[in-house]
Amino acid sequence: MILFGDRLMEKTQVKIDIEDRAYQFGDGIYEVIRVYNGQPFYLNEHLTRLEKSAKAIRLPLPYSINKMESLLQQLLEQSSITDGKIYLQISRGISPRNHAFPLNAKPILVAYLDAIDRPVTKLEHGISAITTADLRWLRCDIKSLNLLPAVLAKQEAVDQGCEEALLVRDEKITEGSSSNVFFVQQGKLITHPSNHLILHGITRHIAIELAHQLKIPIVYQALSQQQLEQIDECFITSTTVEICPVVQIDGKSVGNGKPGPITRRLQQAFAEIIPAPTNV
Ligand code: PDD
Numbered sequence: 659m660i661l662f663g664d665r666l667m668e669k670t671q672v673k674i675d676i677e678d679r680a681y682q683f684g685d686g687i688y689e690v691i692r693v694y695n696g697q698p699f700y701l702n703e704h705l706t707r708l709e710k711s712a713k714a715i716r717l718p719l720p721y722s723i724n725k726m727e728s729l730l731q732q733l734l735e736q737s738s739i740t741d742g743k744i745y746l747q748i749s750r751g752i753s754p755r756n757h758a759f760p761l762n763a764k765p766i767l768v769a770y771l772d773a774i775d776r777p778v779t780k781l782e783h784g785i786s787a788i789t790t791a792d793l794r795w796l797r798c799d800i801k802s803l804n805l806l807p808a809v810l811a812k813q814e815a816v817d818q819g820c821e822e823a824l825l826v827r828d829e830k831i832t833e834g835s836s837s838n839v840f841f842v843q844q845g846k847l848i849t850h851p852s853n854h855l856i857l858h859g860i861t862r863h864i865a866i867e868l869a870h871q872l873k874i875p876i877v878y879q880a881l882s883q884q885q886l887e888q889i890d891e892c893f894i895t896s897t898t899v900e901i902c903p904v905v906q907i908d909g910k911s912v913g914n915g916k917p918g919p920i921t922r923r924l925q926q927a928f929a930e931i932i933p934a935p936t937n938v
Contacts, residue, residue, distance in 0.1 A: 661733045661769040664721065669770075678766065680749030683757070684804035686765075687711040688747040691730075692897045693771065695934045696740045698730060699897075703860045708746070711801045717750055720765045733771055742773040743898060747803060777899055781925060784903030784917045785821035787894075789883060790814050792825035792832050792855075799854050811835040822894055824907065827855060830880035834894045838862035839904070841881050842891035842920045851878040861895035868927040874920060886910075891918030901925045 662672050679685035689708050692699040705723045712719050721729065730744060751763025793807040811823035812835040823835045832850055833839050838859040841848040847869055852858045869876055881889070890913045892904040901924050903917035912918075917925075 659733065659736055659770070661729055661767065663767060664725075664729055666732060666736060672768070675752045677752050677754060678749050679751060679753065679760075679763065680747060680766075680803055682755055683750075684802065684806075685715075686747055686749035686803045687715060687717065687801055688745065688803055689801060690897045691744040691746065693734065693740070693742050693744060694932050696734065697933045698734070698744065699933070700860050700864070701727065701730070703863065707801060707858065707860065708748070712748065714797065714800045715750075715802065716759070717748065717765055720748065720767050726767070729767075730769060733769060737771050739771050739773045741775065742771050744769055744771050749803075774898065777902065780821065780902050781900060782917075784905035785894075786819070786906040787822040787824050787834070787892075787904050787908075788815050788818050788820050789826050789831065789886075789908055790823045792827035794825070797854055798832070798856055799852075799858055801857060808835040820906075822904070824904075826883055829882050829884075831883065831886075832856050832880065833859075834896075837894035837896040837899060837902075839892065839894050840865065841886075841889045842918060843885075843889050845875070845920070847874055847876045847920065848879055848881055848889075849876065850880045855880075859895055859897075861897055861900065864928065864931070865895050865901055865924055868924050868931075872923055872927060874923070889913070891921050893917075893921045893924070901928050 659666050660669050660672050689704045691701060691704045705726060746769040749766045751765050753760030753763040790811050811825060815823040822837060824839055825832045833856040850856050866876060886907055892912045894902050894904055903921045905912055905915050
């Protein structure tokens with residue numbers, strides 16, 4: 659079932675107009691929300707970020723946050739899926755193709771739930787990454803539907819047999835193509851400051867909170883590509899990959915090539931806040 663506007667309907671009944679601005683311009687915003695054991699994880703934080711993204715692109719939200727919460731609840735209740743991810747997007751609406759904002763278009767919400775499992779193999783053994791140029795715009799803090807540079811970067815990683823691309827802008831690593839990135843050097847966590855060059859990931863925020871609780875010091879600084887030589891550990895964070903070790907970057911081992919102790923402590927702490935995992 660798909661939530662289309664404020665109605666739940668079968669996927670086959672949903673009609674997407676070819677003049678939908680999400681389709682023609684990528685003119686819209688989105689969120690990906692994890693559902694563990696039937697409960698949306700950090701839902702308020704996701705809806706707050708959605709509200710910020712909407713404001714940043716001058717898109718009036720079609721419903722209040724409370725209304726969206728109850729619509730998502732209905733989506734969850736009619737589904738037999740207990741562990742999955744909600745994809746939610748809001749387009750600026752339908753109008754004859756013209757770059758400027760249409761006068762009368764009504765924003766359209768679409769949301770659905772897909773079953774996913776925790777990526778246990780990646781969490782256990784880690785993943786490999788490449789570095790590549792960050793070709794994105796200067797408002798990466800907006801969760802916009804324009805994902806072409808991220809798509810190209812991820813494909814470059816996949817073409818090289820890797821799972822993620824770490825993006826480099828002005829010789830500094832910003833984030834992953836669909837994740838935030840952290841490094842560990844001499845017992846300290848290093849992550850890019852939360853400015854316009856990265857998405858302010860909800861999982862990044864959780865990792866930072868957990869690090870505070872575990873008294874792991876954090877430095878908010880962009881790491882240069884050359885500094886990769888000196889790091890002991892690396893991990894990425896996202897709604898779907900959680901806290902995932904990166905054990906190889908551009909063909910070189912990170913540390914001893916195995917997930918490091920600080921990454922493991924944070925992964926453990928993260929696992930403890932997941933509502934009753936059913937498939938680990
Ligand atoms: N991506 N940075 C980028 C560029 C992202 O696309 C994402 C998430 C993140 C992590 O954010 P969060 O922890 O809030 O999921 C960071 C989602 C999952 C996606 O596009 O599928």
